[in-house]
Amino acid sequence: MPERNRYSAGLLAVEAAGILLALLFLSPFYFLIVNSFKSLGDILRNAAALPAEWGLDNFRKAWTAIDFPTVFLHSLAVTGLSVIGLVIVSSMTAYRIVRRPTRFNRLLFTAFVAAMIIPFQSVMLPLMRITSVFELRGELYGIVICYLGFGISLSMFLFHGFIKTVPQEIEEAAVVDGCSPYGVYWRIVFPLLKPIVVTVVILNVLWIWNDYLLPVLVVNAKFTTIPLAIQKFFGQYLRKWDMAMAALTLSTIPIVAFFLLLQKHIVEGITAGSVKG
Template identity: 40%
Template structure:
């Protein structure tokens, strides 16, 4: 067997070094969850004196972890489902129906993607506050729909251009309706791009802090990112339980991403090519 070329070997070593640099902050956070806050303040780079899970127990209790997990799960699953459901149908409408209004609406959605959320958040809070719609998960879901649909429609639009029209025409000849053809013929072909959007939107909504902090005011409605903020007081921060809470918060989406990362790359690549 031929030995690897020196240049290829050096590239491999360089990639592993870069990988270590990216993973180092995450590993440091994990190690510091096993320290006391005093030990962390004294030397955040030191090895823990002992490995115990006291900080995780404290984080679960202080964060009301199960309530936050349930709220995050409800909001994330509902928002992702609504975004995928409406965006797939909208993308199909834009591709299959050559109406002038569709072109205008599609480019309006693309233009909305360029607007930063920070430019909209104050007017949104003022308007929803005057209407009495704050502190509601329904309002939060509606906002996620508005912010998530443009990118999803853009992605579905590019992918559906590669779906053969002949498949739908064959179904129409057999007496299938437009709606049935979409859900039984087109939707199964959209699996790669759907998985991609599910993972990307889940990462975004699950980890989002700013929008829920503006809308959800009741402690019983807090998501996990909002619950982590409880470790911050006026003059100090309880760092070790905070980092334990952060680790528990990111584990679900980290597992989801690792399981579906190949589908993410495949969906983005096929959508771009098609």
């Protein structure tokens, strides 16, 4: 008769530690949501207390102060175009490197991987110069091109590991049936990359949507994103924490909903590409 699994003290301690750790990581969301309903005076007096009255005045003021619908569309356009470009370019690059393992392609893959360890701060000044010379600064396509350059290394690396698991026999069968090289990729290979595509999309959306440093260097008031717009609440002598918290809550809602909807595919995509089938 099999021995029953016992709820040991060690397992209880691990679960308790996990719960405490989860509460620790969730505490910023508590402060964010609670303080978005409080006045500036209440926030300064006790930021951890619950609001005396739950009102939407802060949200109305923040909505108008930063023209939230406009900056939301700007962030949506920048994020959407950048992620679509990253998926297309990095997946096709990884497919070519995997299926044509020439010396040049292996060297190219090494260069992409090495680029992942270069800190952004070390290329800020050259980036400013390049965007100025090629007139990329202040334009939507300029910030999209910059995100393509900085995001392609990790995206290509993830696609590279996953494409190795795709059986090459199905591609050869498609070629025998008269399918072109581009047809093989888009009709046969790309549909099989769905798990890793979702992973790449989630990781890049979380990065680009919340990014502040690159937009502040490249874009201007014509394409202000949400992180740049929220910065106006923090002046040299006054910080409007009440409206800033409300604006941050508004900007967090869509990205949290997007993440919760697709987060299960992150582990699936990464683990599927970690072992060659």
